[in-house]
Amino acid sequence: MPKSLVQNHQELDEWITSGMLYNEIIEIYREKYGIELKPAMLANYRKRRGLPSRQVRSNLVPRNLEPVHRGRYILDMLRLVARDRALKDESLSETDRKLVKPLSEREQTRMDAFLENLAAADAVVTYEADTEDGFYYVPRTEADQDIVRYVGIHAPVDE
Incomplete structure (x- = not known):
């Protein structure tokens, strides 16, 4: 060894x-x-060593994500939004805040464009594991409270 x-x-x-x-x-x-x-x-x-994860836990990322969908653009954007929100979350402890990597200028630009496009299309993201692409844009409804709509086994667990 x-x-x-x-x-x-x-x-x-x-x-x-x-x-x-x-x-x-x-x-x-x-x-x-x-x-x-x-x-x-x-x-x-x-x-x-069992040390805390550096990845932000978020209700934006679906549970039971299929491996084939892990590199998708929409998933990357949802993770950027989750990091951005975590950094702005006043209830986050200072120790936990240090674990969240700030967005680079490029990441911020990409995230902003993604959010602007979602708003312009009046759409939200949904996830369908049994499809080739996995993530899709669907028209926003009155029931949508965020930029994602997940149902069934893919609905994130509130922490």
């Missing part, structure tokens, strides 16, 4: 749970230990 690149587990755990970005950790490790880490390695380390 290869020797671990991690020099101090307690230190690395603290950095990850404090919300430090992976790129920041990689730079510190390079300077402090002369060791080159990769983001995927840090993500796997976080998961193996």
